[in-house]
Amino acid sequence: MHDIQALVQDLERALLSLNRNEAIKIIHQASTQSSPIEAACEVVTEALDHIGAGWEEGRYSLSQVYISGLICEEAVDAVLPREAPERKDQPKMAIGVFADYHLLGKRIIYSSLRAAGFELTDLGSGLNTEDVVKMVHKQQISVLLLSTLMLPSALKIKELTRQLKDMPVKVVVGGAPFRFDENLWKEVGAYATGKTPKEALEIVNNLTGGKV
Amino acid sequence: MNTMAITSMERVLKTLGHQEPDRVPMFLMLTMHGAKELGLSIREYFSKPEHVIEGQLRLGQKYQNDCIVPFFYGPLEIEAFGGEVIWADDGPPNSGEPFIRSIEQINHLKMPDARSSKVLQKVYKATEGLNKEVGNKIPIIGVVMSPFSLPVMQMGFDKYLEIMFFRPDLFKRLMEVNQEFCVNFANRQLEAGATAICYFDPVSSTTIIPRETYLKTGFLIAQQTISRIKGPTATHFASGRIMDIVDDIAKTGTAAVGTSTSEDIGMMKVACKGKLTVIGNMNGIDMRNWDRTKTVHIVKDIIRKAAPGGGFILSDNHGEIPFQVSEETLMTISETVQTYGHYPIQLSDG
Ligand code: B12
Numbered sequence: 001m002h003d004i005q006a007l008v009q010d011l012e013r014a015l016l017s018l019n020r021n022e023a024i025k026i027i028h029q030a031s032t033q034s035s036p037i038e039a040a041c042e043v044v045t046e047a048l049d050h051i052g053a054g055w056e057e058g059r060y061s062l063s064q065v066y067i068s069g070l071i072c073e074e075a076v077d078a079v080l081p082r083e084a085p086e087r088k089d090q091p092k093m094a095i096g097v098f099a100d101y102h103l104l105g106k107r108i109i110y111s112s113l114r115a116a117g118f119e120l121t122d123l124g125s126g127l128n129t130e131d132v133v134k135m136v137h138k139q140q141i142s143v144l145l146l147s148t149l150m151l152p153s154a155l156k157i158k159e160l161t162r163q164l165k166d167m168p169v170k171v172v173v174g175g176a177p178f179r180f181d182e183n184l185w186k187e188v189g190a191y192a193t194g195k196t197p198k199e200a201l202e203i204v205n206n207l208t209g210g211k212v
Numbered sequence: 213m214n215t216m217a218i219t220s221m222e223r224v225l226k227t228l229g230h231q232e233p234d235r236v237p238m239f240l241m242l243t244m245h246g247a248k249e250l251g252l253s254i255r256e257y258f259s260k261p262e263h264v265i266e267g268q269l270r271l272g273q274k275y276q277n278d279c280i281v282p283f284f285y286g287p288l289e290i291e292a293f294g295g296e297v298i299w300a301d302d303g304p305p306n307s308g309e310p311f312i313r314s315i316e317q318i319n320h321l322k323m324p325d326a327r328s329s330k331v332l333q334k335v336y337k338a339t340e341g342l343n344k345e346v347g348n349k350i351p352i353i354g355v356v357m358s359p360f361s362l363p364v365m366q367m368g369f370d371k372y373l374e375i376m377f378f379r380p381d382l383f384k385r386l387m388e389v390n391q392e393f394c395v396n397f398a399n400r401q402l403e404a405g406a407t408a409i410c411y412f413d414p415v416s417s418t419t420i421i422p423r424e425t426y427l428k429t430g431f432l433i434a435q436q437t438i439s440r441i442k443g444p445t446a447t448h449f450a451s452g453r454i455m456d457i458v459d460d461i462a463k464t465g466t467a468a469v470g471t472s473t474s475e476d477i478g479m480m481k482v483a484c485k486g487k488l489t490v491i492g493n494m495n496g497i498d499m500r501n502w503d504r505t506k507t508v509h510i511v512k513d514i515i516r517k518a519a520p521g522g523g524f525i526l527s528d529n530h531g532e533i534p535f536q537v538s539e540e541t542l543m544t545i546s547e548t549v550q551t552y553g554h555y556p557i558q559l560s561d562g
Contacts (some may be wrong), residue, residue, distance in 0.1 A: 018377055025221075049317055050501070053424060055419075058418065058419075058453050058456075058475075060422065061418050061419065061420055061421045061422045061425075062420045062421075063373050063376070063377070063420060063422070063425065064422060065372070065422045066373055067373065067377065099306065100306065101298065101306060101307075101309075102306075102369070103368060103369065103370060104368075104369040104370055107370055111485070133465055150303050150304075150306065151303060151497055151500075151534050151536065152302045152303035152535070152536075153303075155302075155536070176497075180216070180451070180473070180495055180496075180497035180498060181495075181497050181498045181500075181501065183501070
């Protein structure tokens with residue numbers, strides 16, 4: 001039996017020094033606990049939370065957030081495959097890059113949510129309003145996460161949320177423009193915004209009622 | 213044009229020498245707004261150097277700007293490499309599908325000749341034309357993407373971080389190609405009449421990489437590249453954070469730094485004192501929402517905290533003001549600098 005907090009600290013240290021093998025070893029160790037999935041996800045989520053919060057406070061950098069997310073996603077996939085019944089029983093969730101082509105923000109949020117045990121569809125990038133409205137309808141998406149990097153792209157979400165008004169979908173937005181203008185998410189009619197993977201996870205947890 | 217006794221060039225040079233000129237210099241980094249002046253779409257506007265010459269002259273005059281920016285858009289360098297650009301009606305064009313699709317392609321990557329590149333001629337012509345008009349009265353700021361930041365557009369951010377951390381061989385090769393390209397692009401702009409080069413290097417900011425990585429990568433590349441650029445340089449981090457690397461940046465040979473609204477401008481001024489001129493740090497994205505009162509308040513606050521002693525240029529924090537920012541707001545910024553920016557600064561707290 002390992003102390004969860006000690007594992008979190010070890011994992012955080014391994015991730016920050018980009019020590020992939022060590023990180024994977026720790027996640028495996030966590031998964032040998034009584035409830036493997038819960039333990040692994042808890043350790044991973046906490047370690048990623050610390051790193052994400054450190055980025056927001058200016059202590060860590062984005063490359064550390066990104067690479068940590070990738071390593072954890074890979075390790076969690078090994079203990080909890082994509083089709084595993086233990087993946088959270090959750091409403092249909094999807095993520096995409098709206099009007100832009102910059103994939104990193106989406107990639108980070110996608111990896112972090114998957115590392116926390118959620119499953120979500122990747123809608124790709126360069127999405128326009130028409131595509132998204134169709135996808136939401138066809139795939140019955142109820143939580144839609146959108147990432148943008150350019151201000152004009154962020155502003156275009158306003159028309160999308162207008163068209164989605166009568167559908168049972170919650171639009172969550174993020175990316176640089178939303179970090180530099182605190183009210184922009186409200187202006188574009190989004191349900192919520194998050195600055196870090198941790199905040200994305202909190203929003204998704206609230207929406208899905210999903211705790212591991 | 214400026215009717216004061218001292219020219220914008222003299223004002224800027226004095227501030228770069230960490231002395232107080234007549235008033236705080238103001239760099240309104242306006243690019244796309246030139247299209248509005250000429251009644252053209254952004255794409256049409258950037259299709260001809262003549263448009264950029266006319267646009268920059270009109271903007272300079274209108275706002276009493278202390279610099280001229282013959283910058284087109286970052287992804288122009290990607291076009292020079294044969295990559296694609298995606299246009300927008302209301303914002304800067306973006307780089308399209310990265311042209312390095314698999315990392316191994318880096319081994320065979322060919323460097324375009326920046327001097328003869330057809331797409332870059334527009335920049336050289338615009339710079340020459342502007343230099344003919346303003347001579348050495350107003351500084352003309354040429355722009356280059358740093359060899360270290362360009363790869364995000366060449367290959368995508370995820371693949372780039374992968375080679376930066378796990379494939380030193382490919383990283384080294386890509387830096388060699390980009391460095392040569394960057395030095396040629398910068399020097400050709402200086403020959404065309406640019407006064408200084410703004411070296412855009414946001415990937416080096418601690419927003420993106422930790423200092424340990426910077427010291428082994430972006431820092432060394434900046435040092436080598438800047439030493440080969442035959443003119444003064446300023447380094448811009450496009451609103452990324454830099455407080456933890458200020459002393460390192462000073463060692464790259466650059467004269468000034470673009471600073472972010474995410475960091476306190478007063479503390480930044482203290483950290484840079486005598487070493488680097490501080491450029492910044494108005495929040496360009498939020499500027500769209502500023503009314504007159506808020507604009508005056510923010511400009512006065514920045515001047516109060518950062519202007520005393522010289523070594524400071526008022527500007528936005530990204531090095532490019534979004535298309536959505538109104539003429540009224542830009543005019544208010546300019547007027548506030550004219551009113552409250554005279555040395556010695558006489559603004560009190562609150
Ligand atoms: C590094 C950088 C560059 C680099 C690389 C950019 C790239 N990715 O392609 C280079 C030098 C190439 C560059 C160029 C340009 N840039 Co630039 N750049 C930056 C900088 C410093 C970081 C951007 C970045 O990639 N961050 C990494 C991503 C992953 O961070 P992020 O999007 O914020 O994501 C995090 C959170 O927001 C959140 N998140 C993201 N998505 C989502 C989604 C959901 C649902 C949730 C909950 C959370 C979430 O999680 C992530 C991790 O915590 C920013 C300023 C800044 N301080 O952020 C400007 C910035 C993005 N650039 C900007 C611009 C305009 C440009 C140019 C178009 C300029 C020009 N005229 O040429 C060019 C062209 C870009 C292109 N690709 O074609 C603007 C865009 C906004 C605007 N003004 O419209 C910014 C915001 C600067 C500013 N303050 O204005 N840039």
